[in-house]
Amino acid sequence: MTEQLKTDPKATPVLPDAQTVTSVRHYTDRLFAFRCTRPRSLRFRSGEFVMIGLMGETGKPLLRAYSIASPAWDEELEFYSIKVPDGPLTSRLQHIQPGEQIILRPKPVGTLVLDALLPGKRLWMLATGTGIAPFASLLRDPETWEKYAQVIVMHTCRDVAELRYGADLVEELPEDPLIGELVAGKLSYYPTTTREDSPRRGRITDNLQSGKVFTDLGIPPLDPAQDRVMVCGSLEFNRDIQKILDAAGLNEGANSEPAQYVVEKAFVG
Ligand code: A2P
Numbered sequence: 001m002t003e004q005l006k007t008d009p010k011a012t013p014v015l016p017d018a019q020t021v022t023s024v025r026h027y028t029d030r031l032f033a034f035r036c037t038r039p040r041s042l043r044f045r046s047g048e049f050v051m052i053g054l055m056g057e058t059g060k061p062l063l064r065a066y067s068i069a070s071p072a073w074d075e076e077l078e079f080y081s082i083k084v085p086d087g088p089l090t091s092r093l094q095h096i097q098p099g100e101q102i103i104l105r106p107k108p109v110g111t112l113v114l115d116a117l118l119p120g121k122r123l124w125m126l127a128t129g130t131g132i133a134p135f136a137s138l139l140r141d142p143e144t145w146e147k148y149a150q151v152i153v154m155h156t157c158r159d160v161a162e163l164r165y166g167a168d169l170v171e172e173l174p175e176d177p178l179i180g181e182l183v184a185g186k187l188s189y190y191p192t193t194t195r196e197d198s199p200r201r202g203r204i205t206d207n208l209q210s211g212k213v214f215t216d217l218g219i220p221p222l223d224p225a226q227d228r229v230m231v232c233g234s235l236e237f238n239r240d241i242q243k244i245l246d247a248a249g250l251n252e253g254a255n256s257e258p259a260q261y262v263v264e265k266a267f268v269g
Pocket of ligand 1: 128156158193205206238
């Protein structure tokens with residue numbers, strides 16, 4: 001999603017839309033996740049994003065778009081973030097502690113939602129880095145499992161440590177009291193690394209184009225009649241994946257016009 005810095009001209013020094021951080025977990029020196037209280041009024045569809053941030057030094061909120069990583073039924077909200085050393089927001093947000101407050105604008109939006117896809121057999125979730133966040137929400141939503149016979153998660157990071165957040169999530173799904181039974185036999189998890197050795201290597205784009213992922217998982221190549229795809233990564237990744245999906249005959253969907261795939265840009269700055 002957008003990395004544009006948004007400031008609110010009408011902001012006052014009083015912290016608006018404040019939510020309290022309940023837990024923080026650091027995965028690597030580049031990645032962390034945190035949970036916070038959820039505004040009672042906030043309704044969202046799994047996969048959507050909201051603007052969150054901190055009060056800036058000038059008294060104006062410093063907000064960025066973050067996918068909600070928790071499912072729509074969760075009492076709290078979860079976010080997964082990169083730490084950018086000189087990033088105006090993440091250089092400060094990475095130091096947030098339980099009990100402290102963040103700003104959260106309760107206006108969820110986004111195209112990475114099940115409603116923007118036509119019915120299909122298989123749902124592919126393609127993510128690089130923190131692009132796994134909206135899928136962390138969707139994977140914990142019963143609707144995902146009710147709508148699809150098979151869900152394939154391809155997540156690629158530079159090294160194994162960066163895959164941890166997604167790996168933990170996938171490992172916990174079968175134990176989840178709400179969706180554990182729905183998930184059984186339906187999930188294919190395909191994590192890869194590009195800069196460190198691991199059981200599976202390579203970029204998502206390369207593993208799709210070479211056909212390796214289809215061979216490894218015993219799944220037929222992308223078929224516009226059966227496959228639905230959600231994409232969340234860097235601008236370059238999204239652009240390269242779109243070329244592959246277009247070439248396979250899939251069309252981009254939107255809330256107003258569901259089709260075969262949807263794309264969202266992961267938070268990067
Ligand atoms: P690579 O290591 O070959 O650049 P980052 O941490 O820089 O956001 O990257 C996350 C992952 O996304 C890395 O494994 C990276 O691979 C991969 N990646 C970056 N750009 C692309 C792209 N255009 N197509 C496919 N994968 C990409």
